[in-house]
Amino acid sequence: MPLVFAEPPISLSTANALAVFFAGSYVGSLYLSKNARLSFKRGSIKPKQGQQRTKEQDERWRDDPDVIRARLAAASLSTLSSCVAVLGLVWKLLGWAPTAFPVAFETTLARLGFDVPASLSELVFPCLVTPVLFLGPLYGYWLSGALPLQRNWSWKLSVIPLLTTWQSVRNYMVGPTTEEIVFRSCSLAVYHLAGASRVKMIFMTPWLFGIAHIHHAWDIYNRYGRTGAAVKHAAIATLFQSSYTSLFGFHTAFLFLRTGSLIPPITAHIFCNIMGLPQLGTQLTMFPHRRRAIKVAYLLGIAGYIYAMNRWTLAPESLYWRPADAIAMF
Template identity: 25%
Template sequence: MFLNYVISSIPSLLYVSAIYVWYPCVGDVVRSNENQKQKLRRIISVGFSTIFSIMLCHYLFGSSFSEMGIVGPTLLHHLSSIIRCFSLTVILFSGPIIHTMFFEKVNIFYLHMDELHSKPVTFASVYLISPLLEELVFRSCTLSIIRQLNCEGEMECERIMSSRIVVNIAWSTLLFSLSHAHHFFEKDTNVPMECVRLVVSALFGMLSSFYFLRTNSIWGPFVSHIFCNILGAPPIDRIGYLPRYKKIIVWSLYLIGLLSFFALAGPLTR
């Protein structure tokens, strides 16, 4: 069984390799959102590697595009996934959203609009292309390969995937997190910030894998991924600057959002 999980890491290895296909070694790369040509090259190479991974899943491992959550069975199925996953994500992050927009008077939806004009490739990458490619690789391809290698027959497949949902989520999350760890080896890396990014990536990876396994659609996790990229990490470090009564309110909102998510996650993804 462990070998099956190792094999399922092929798409993620291709993904990370494609990021650096243009460079002789990782250390020669300076992570810079200002370098639009570098970003564009990465998008092209990762895009091709993702298409290759999808074809690999389909033709070598026998996963249908429906099983990968890309198309079918109906359009309504995917629309339902989008609505349910997005609603749960808003509930989960309701504390940070209210904290930022009402207590700090910051409109999170306008924060990144300058990038659309000054760094259009970065904007497209962060808020559209990367979320799509990452969901296809780390959820659709990886989890579909696990399904095909561990299952024989539809009924047995559903039973095995349900019984191993925690393991499957953990494995997909591990690969997703490790795919972001390469930034530690780049020049001018802010190590503490990368540690925070790694933790945030792991938490989102768990959330997105849960959505995919429960709804069998890539589009719900994709929309949630975009939304989370717009929100960024919850501004917990800034709560300490609020007056005491506001701290109590904000912490309560964070807790209510978290508890509400756990209460509704099962029913809304059933």
């Protein structure tokens, strides 16, 4: 029988402070150690138009293997600290009693979405929502023969590079997992305890995720020569990335709240990182004889997404999508 609070046990200001702490500690951890920090030579260098400059000796760039390793370790520790903070908060709400710790631990696992969905359908269907949205890009890949088992696909060239480089470990494994734990489950857990509405949790909390990507501007500015053009390039790229990641955050926040599980948001994050942004214009240029079919596939993807988000995501046992306004803790 779940413990039900008649009123939210924490305030919205407390939830805001915790969410900022989660985001700030995650980004800040990337700059704490010397091995994780980036370093660039001073002075302006004018690279070829639209291209980043050549890396100089003794510089440390974002994609250097040793930088990636240090940052993955830092992000993982920061993620663990955020989870421990949520556990501490839940334990405090239960009175700090030693006998209450097992309940607090189990409660925290449930609130952070670490529980496995009750049925196979509740596990599989929410994970298929994002691929449905990408029906258009996937159709373009099919036309290119680049989908699994097609003529231009191979384990050696299409799969192994996604699993064996430090960039792939960051982009497709550790990055999506830690970011979804910190910016989705930890943040949404505290906002839910504060009694925030679903609308606020879906459409307000992801902005922190978008803002957290602004620090990439410094990297872009230096890689593109530290010139006026580099400032413009960094501003545009960062604004676009922050906006795109915020929109993506709306999507994964909805998935998390509807399912009560981290698995759909993490798989969606990995899938989107692999697919990249849709390239409608490029695909229309590459396959002019299939222009209408490509456009139809994109429209069907949007329609299918709207249908699937409503019908494929709701888990009856989701802690976050119950009709009652009270806060329940397992």
